[in-house]
Amino acid sequence: MHFPAPLKSNSLKIMLLGSGELGKEVAIEAQRLGVEVIAVDRYPNAPAHQVAHEAHVVDMQNREAVLDLIRRVKPDYILPEIEAISIEALFDAEKEGFTVIPNADAVNKTMNRKNIRKFAAEDLGIKTSAYRFVSSFEALETAAETIGYPCVIKPVMSSSGHGQSVARSREDLEKSWAVAKEARGDASELIVEEFVDFDYEITLLTARNGKETVFCEPIGHEQKDGDYIFSWQPAFMTPAAKERAEEIAKKVTDGLGGRGIFGVELFVKGDEVYFSEVSPRPHDTGMVTLITQSQSEFALHLRAVLGLPLEFAFFTPGASAAYKAKRESVTPVIHTEDTVFAADSYLRVFGKPESHEGRRMAVVLTMAASESEALKKAKERIGYVDDFAGVTKMVETERIESEDETCVIKKVFKFIFGK
Secondary structure (H helix, E strand, C coil): CCCCCCCCCCCCEEEEECCCHHHHHHHHHHHHCCCEEEEEECCCCCHHHHHCCEEEECCCCCHHHHHHHHHHHCCCEEEECCCCCCHHHHHHHHHCCCEECCCHHHHHHHCCHHHHHHHHHHHCCCCECCEEEECCHHHHHHHHHHHCCCEEEEEEECCCCCCCEEECCHHHHHHHHHHHHCCCCEEEEEEEEECCCCCEEEEEEEEECCCCEEECCCEEEEEECCEEEEEEECCCCCHHHHHHHHHHHHHHHHHHCCCEEEEEEEEEECCEEEEEEEECCCCHHHHHHHHHECCCHHHHHHHHHHCCCCCCCECCCEEEEEEECCCCECCCEEEECHHHCCCCEEEEECCCCCECCCCEEEEEEEECCCHHHHHHHHHHHHHHEEEECCCCCCCCCCCCCCCCHHHHHHHHHHHHHCC
16 A cells, blocks of 8 residues: 655545544554544544644534535545534535445444444344333333333433433433433434343454454443443453354444444343444544554554554553543643553543543553453552643632732633633
């Protein structure tokens, strides 16, 4: 393959639709091969904006805005990195000859839990938990009674587990309804799922380059409110369960088609494996591959997109611990003790321009002789990370000794509002 220089008339261009911490790592890998990166997001100075050749801010759910930008930039590959994108714009772009990764239909199926569940369970015949779709509270009550308690309730479209909850009795339904409706994404319809009494859940990163399919070692993860907080690799699986997981992952990704990496989420009980969800892009739990593999999930994603070989080596057991902000701030500061910067651990700060409580701001990565030891280190060292409020969105700031309060408040308002 030829690699032209970026910012030239013959440059190879990728457009990231979504420029968070995962997109940032993809952009860094693209930079290493001289691929020109155009990073797009709904807010300025997103993480991938900071390492891209070109950055744009658009409403990515606005069909015409997205399509207009694609037509002006003319990227060789369009990489959707989040769910909240105008799918109509992606279908239109494909019709005009642009390459969407993995393809617009796969993005459409996976961005909506209704689409992917029906595709996996009904079209492919893959084992899943029982499920119902509802659009009213009354229908939710009926579905929960039919499926039984406990049951899992989620919006049909949301990211990073937002809006997900477990209803353990009828009394929990009102709270679950409210949680789902407050989530970012499409909460006009909810999915009610049987609570699978699984032993553990995994992410099986599955990469396709048009010639071969490869699997990373399974990744175990721990969630809180549907969002990952710890992950480790490899996750222990029996040989039979691992083989079944790879069979399911290949069947799903073959069905979706296209190139790139897919994060296939699975529930495991003994040797039984149940399909849960799939993301057609790098997965947040897969950040652990930044320390465990010769080629991280981000490097494999880019290689797969470009049709390059997917060979890689698994180096060492490892773990990741996500740091979530504790405060609201428009000038967030991540603080850590030197202990985190050890020979067997890394800290990755995402550089998000604002923080709010619960927003993922950084990740600690550790390695060890076993995944359990690596996880123990990750849980310990994430405790050395904290965030400072700086200037908060509520205009709460500490008094500066050399200036009076009025002067400080004026400066804060000027910083936030530009006047």
